[in-house]
Amino acid sequence: MGEKQKIKKEPRKIRKLRAEFTREVRRRMAGYIAAAFGLIVGLAWNDAIASVIAYFFPIDRSSVYAKLSYALIMTAVLVLLTVLAVKYVKEKEVKEELEK
Template sequence: MGRINKIKNEGERITSEVRDRSMTYIAGGLGIVVGLAWNEAIKSLIDYFYPASGANSISAKFIYAIIITTVVVLVTMYIVRPPKM
């Protein structure tokens, strides 16, 4: 009887782990969708203010990329820093 309970508990643990990981992957996928939506919105904003295709548009997109990279790095550093005790 103990062996059956062990197998049952292991099955429940695996089911729970699969559910947890699946939810993590779904949330990550939705995060990518949101990020792509914002990317399109910001690209449209850049095209609105810098309608000329060429050097101005390219430089604006590089500036945007640098700013976004800096913000993401700072936010990531803030999130993963060890808590003060």
């Protein structure tokens, strides 16, 4: 018996659950792939930003001061960007809710 015939014989509920599961697996896989690409981009930017900081503040890259400075600068910038992103998403959600 072929695969299509087997599927037709399954109860509707099982077919529906199977389809939902397949969609969720695809969504998750796409999310994981996007996260992996984000990590690659983040590592590239990490090196670029560290080089820019070293260029403008020429101190020994292996010193504790240099590492702390880099960590503080990156923390401040990323917190600011995160706050702006969250605010943007919330505003978008509120706007979409009002349009409904």
